Amino acid sequence: MKIAILKPDYGIHGGFERLLDEIARRLITLGHSISWRTVQSGHLSKSIFGTDVDESVYSLHPEFFRYASFVDQFSEVDCSRADLVLSSQPPSFAVSHPRHLSIFYHHCRIFYDLADEFAAHFPYPEVHAAAVTAVRQLDTPLLECVTHFLAGSNDVAARLRTYNGLSDNVTVFSAGSIFGGGQTVLEKRPPSRESGGEFEQVLCVSRHEFPKRTELFAHAMACAPELPGVSVGTGGQRDSVMAISGNLTKTDPWTVNSGPLWHGRANLVPTTPIPANVRFLTNVSARELDYLYRNALCVVAPSLKEDYGLTAVEAMSYGKPLIVCSDGGALTEFVEHEVSGLIVEPTGQAIAEACRRLAQNPDMARQLGQAALQKSLHYTWDQAERQLVQAIDRVMS
Amino acid sequence: MTPDEQLAIETINNIAERRSSPIEMSSNTANVIQPPTAVATPTVAHRIARKGKRIALKFVRACTRRIFSYIVSRLAVFAEQHPTWTSLKVQLGVLDVTMIDLQQQIEDLGVQVKELQVRCIAIGSDGPPSA
Numbered sequence: 001m002k003i004a005i006l007k008p009d010y011g012i013h014g015g016f017e018r019l020l021d022e023i024a025r026r027l028i029t030l031g032h033s034i035s036w037r038t039v040q041s042g043h044l045s046k047s048i049f050g051t052d053v054d055e056s057v058y059s060l061h062p063e064f065f066r067y068a069s070f071v072d073q074f075s076e077v078d079c080s081r082a083d084l085v086l087s088s089q090p091p092s093f094a095v096s097h098p099r100h101l102s103i104f105y106h107h108c109r110i111f112y113d114l115a116d117e118f119a120a121h122f123p124y125p126e127v128h129a130a131a132v133t134a135v136r137q138l139d140t141p142l143l144e145c146v147t148h149f150l151a152g153s154n155d156v157a158a159r160l161r162t163y164n165g166l167s168d169n170v171t172v173f174s175a176g177s178i179f180g181g182g183q184t185v186l187e188k189r190p191p192s193r194e195s196g197g198e199f200e201q202v203l204c205v206s207r208h209e210f211p212k213r214t215e216l217f218a219h220a221m222a223c224a225p226e227l228p229g230v231s232v233g234t235g236g237q238r239d240s241v242m243a244i245s246g247n248l249t250k251t252d253p254w255t256v257n258s259g260p261l262w263h264g265r266a267n268l269v270p271t272t273p274i275p276a277n278v279r280f281l282t283n284v285s286a287r288e289l290d291y292l293y294r295n296a297l298c299v300v301a302p303s304l305k306e307d308y309g310l311t312a313v314e315a316m317s318y319g320k321p322l323i324v325c326s327d328g329g330a331l332t333e334f335v336e337h338e339v340s341g342l343i344v345e346p347t348g349q350a351i352a353e354a355c356r357r358l359a360q361n362p363d364m365a366r367q368l369g370q371a372a373l374q375k376s377l378h379y380t381w382d383q384a385e386r387q388l389v390q391a392i393d394r395v396m397s
Numbered sequence: 398m399t400p401d402e403q404l405a406i407e408t409i410n411n412i413a414e415r416r417s418s419p420i421e422m423s424s425n426t427a428n429v430i431q432p433p434t435a436v437a438t439p440t441v442a443h444r445i446a447r448k449g450k451r452i453a454l455k456f457v458r459a460c461t462r463r464i465f466s467y468i469v470s471r472l473a474v475f476a477e478q479h480p481t482w483t484s485l486k487v488q489l490g491v492l493d494v495t496m497i498d499l500q501q502q503i504e505d506l507g508v509q510v511k512e513l514q515v516r517c518i519a520i521g522s523d524g525p526p527s528a
Contacts, residue, residue: 049415053408060405068412126398130406134413 001032001396004082006092008070009038012234014207015310016105019175020088023103026385037077037095044069060124064131067091067108071138084395087146094142101395103173104160105152106307111135112163113305114211121263140164147395150387152308153330171391175310176381177317199297201228201279202355203320205289205311206303208235215244215262216302216325219348220355221278222248227355229278230292239270242280246272258347262304293318297365298341298358300351305329316340316376321368323354340371 005024007017024034046053048068058065067090074094079085085097090108093100110118111132119128143164150173151157160166204217214231218241221229231241244261249272274280284292293299299315299322306312306329315322316334322341324331335341342357344350358365 048412051408051412051415054404056401057405057408060401061409064409068409124402124405127402127405127409130409134409137413 001083002035002081003027003032004035004037004079004085004097006037006074006077006079006085006087006095008074008089008092009040011041012207016089019310020103022175022381023086023388026381026388030385030389035082037079039070039073039077039092041066041070044073048072061127061131063108063110064128064135067111067135068138070094071142084392091139091142093139093146096145098147099395100145100147101391102146102149103152104146104149105156107139107159107163108135109211109305113159117263117304118210136163148391150391154333155305155330156307169394171387173384173387173391174379175308175313175384176379177310177313177376199359200295201230201292202298202300203230203232203292203296203315204300204302205232205292205314206301207233208238208241210237210262211304211306212237213262213302213304213325213346214241216258216346216348216351217300218242218245218278219248219253219256219258219261220300220302220351221245222253222275223348223352224356225275225277227277227297227352227359230296231278231280232282232284232289232292234282238280238282240268242274243268243270243272245274245278245280246270249273249275254349256348258349261348293320296320298323298355298369300355301328301331302346302351303328303331304346306331309334313376313379316372316379319369319373321358321365321372323351323358325351334372334375336371336375339368340375341368 005020007020024036027034044066046055046058046065046069048065049072053065071091071094074092075096077095079095079097082097084099084101085095087093087095087100087102088105090106093102093104107113112135115128115132119125119132122128143160143166147169149157149160149166149170151160151170152173152175154172157167157170157172160170202221204214206212206214206217208214208231212233212235214233214235214237217229217231221227222245247268248256281288293314296315296318297320299311299320301309301312301315301322301324303309304325304327309324309328309331312322312324312331312334322331322335324335324341324343325346326332326343327346328343332343335343337343342354344354358368
């Protein structure tokens with residue numbers, strides 16, 4: 001079949017992009033031909049559905065107007081020659097096609113499940129309230145035209161049910177680890193140091209963006225300066241997170257309230273040197289990331305209401321215990337507290353205490369890591385491929 | 398609220414309403430119509446393209462009874478607005494109504510249908526788009 005994959009192009013190649021690459025690779029292996037249809041964020045128009053948007057108005061809520069422009073442009077994408085379209089990030093589901101499968105990992109979350117968190121510090125709350133209503137008005141009829149959804153997790157499926165009343169045509173898609181070409185890392189990696197024994201760092205692999213909440217990792221590392229920490233990732237908030245990390249050296253981090261650190265979302269500029277125990281890395285090669293995983297004590301995933309948690313699956317496949325937050329959404333589906341990882345309150349202090357607990361109890365860290373490894377075996381690409389093929393069959397039938 | 402904020406809200410609402418409202422069909426341009434928001438679960442979508450005198454409507458999901466009612470109501474409006482049309486070609490993603498049903502329902506609304514072609518898009522009968 002001819003399958004068109006639709007995706008907004010934000011100019012980054014993160015975890016979700018690698019997931020789509022793996023899906024495309026598997027579809028090609030199954031004999032399908034793939035074409036990519038993208039809309040680039042840099043090419044968005046400020047005339048949206050025939051409404052010209054002044055710069056002064058646009059600047060009051062660029063997130064909304066950018067999203068609406070994406071909707072406009074995806075609505076115009078002609079996929080008539082494709083046998084099936086596979087939409088991905090929102091609002092690529094705006095494409096019109098009779099056989100439409102959506103790999104659905106999230107809505108545009110600041111207009112849905114993160115609307116309140118976003119509005120709490122947005123300077124124009126009434127504008128945001130109007131935008132929330134408008135986005136849902138835009139999305140609802142489009143989502144209802146999707147033939148079938150592969151939801152990234154039970155959490156995501158629940159959101160489709162809550163916000164859109166969709167459940168009959170929704171099944172859950174459990175992607176495997178994407179690091180290492182989509183194969184189980186366990187099968188490929190060289191012998192590693194045992195978890196909880198000698199280790200080199202506490203690891204956090206995440207983009208520095210609003211819901212990822214890497215500020216909590218910076219805070220935790222400030223609270224536990226004896227533990228080396230490595231953050232891997234890029235993102236719009238990276239400078240701010242580094243600035244927070246440096247600023248925390250000037251105070252007692254145990255007295256700092258974590259909430260304002262990430263709620264503020266200020267565009268800070270690092271002026272104070274970051275603590276010696278923390279490194280912020282970007283553009284890490286696969287080989288380097290493999291090394292970091294193998295030699296990690298544990299992996300911290302501090303996200304708020306995560307959709308799935310590709311990093312979590314990777315960490316588990318390395319036999320590393322996960323530390324996630326109680327409001328981590330789908331991340332908490334991976335972790336059974338004190339069995340395969342630790343679920344803690346969303347504060348830097350709680351994460352620091354959990355890291356120390358593992359560092360001081362190597363046997364515990366080893367046991368949690370082994371349980372995590374066993375859990376990771378449930379998330380394989382062979383299983384994901386079966387789910388994908390079943391969904392395609394449903395769409396085509 | 399500042400005038401700029403008020404203008405932003407008006408612009409946002411305008412964009413949402415433009416997208417959600419049916420657009421008057423032009424005789425020589427392709428249009429996208431959306432069902433009115435007042436219609437519950439308007440699952441149909443709806444690219445309408447005009448090619449000569451033949452109008453193709455594509456509805457992209459299984460045709461439930463409620464959607465079917467919506468399709469009928471829209472066809473009735475179009476037919477009233479464009480009495481010179483000689484045929485309507487209706488394509489439904491999955492068809493569980495017959496052509497006679499469709500024609501009858503439109504005529505029940507008081508609209509005379511001169512010719513109505515209903516074609517089911519199905520792999521095997523119509524062939525896939527790549528065929």
